[in-house]
Amino acid sequence: MKVVWQLWLRCLQSSLVWSVGRLEHGAIVETPRLDVFAWLFFIGVVCELVSWRPSRRAAVVSAIIGLLGMVSSAIAFPETRGLVWMAGSDGGGEAAKNGSLFFVLTTCIALPFAIRTVHQPSSAWDRWLGDLSFPLYLFHWIPRDWYYANVDWSLGSMRNGGLLIANFAFAFGGAILLLQFVDRPVQRWRQRWVRGRGEELSITHKYPQEAVT
Secondary structure (H helix, E strand, C coil): CHHHHHHHHHHHHHHHHHHHHHHHCCCCCCCCCHHHHHHHHHHHHHHHHCCCCCCHHHHHHHHHHHHHHHHHHHHHCHHHHHHHHHCCCCCCCCCCHHHHHHHHHHHHHCHHHHHHHHCCCCCHHHHHHHHHHHHHHHHCHHHHHHHHHHCCHHHCHHHHHHHHHHHHHHHHHHHHHHHHHHHHHHHHHHHHHHHHHHHHHHHHHHCHHHHHC
8 A cells, every 4th residue: 555655646746746847838727738737636546545634723724725825816817817707818818827836836735625525424415516516517618608708897897797697607507407417317327237237247156057057
């Protein structure tokens, strides 16, 4: 186990160094590049394997700092502010390099929160939110593009604030429908199929001759 842990930790360290280097030389977090984002996968693996358990206070503090850092980066950097809130892109066509590096920093700051939540029992509500995250990611592109196509800050903040709220509501509503009527039925079918295959394999293992005949 120690060897596996060391291997994943080295993968995380090397991929994080590579990602920061790529960001320093012009890559941006909005560009879908596997080499820039691989460190996030390795962080998930390390959070699962690590034996360290942060205290509740450390987890809460890291979550607050991480959240405030993400929001601050979306507000403080002009390019990122334009990308997130206004038109879907900035004048130069890419987010600020500093904004991208700030994203890496705040993600690392929030690690104690992630490590603590991985290793504790969760409520049904918490698991439901976790299940919702991927349908929300899949569906949010539709209202997101609708929002960017209609937002015009020269027409006033009330109108565009309403569009932003509608964007969020549509994204969450569509994700909930996707979760309840597509994702969960498919998962239940998959579980039944896996259990059925397990029963067939168990019968074959106990009675190989009867299974053949």
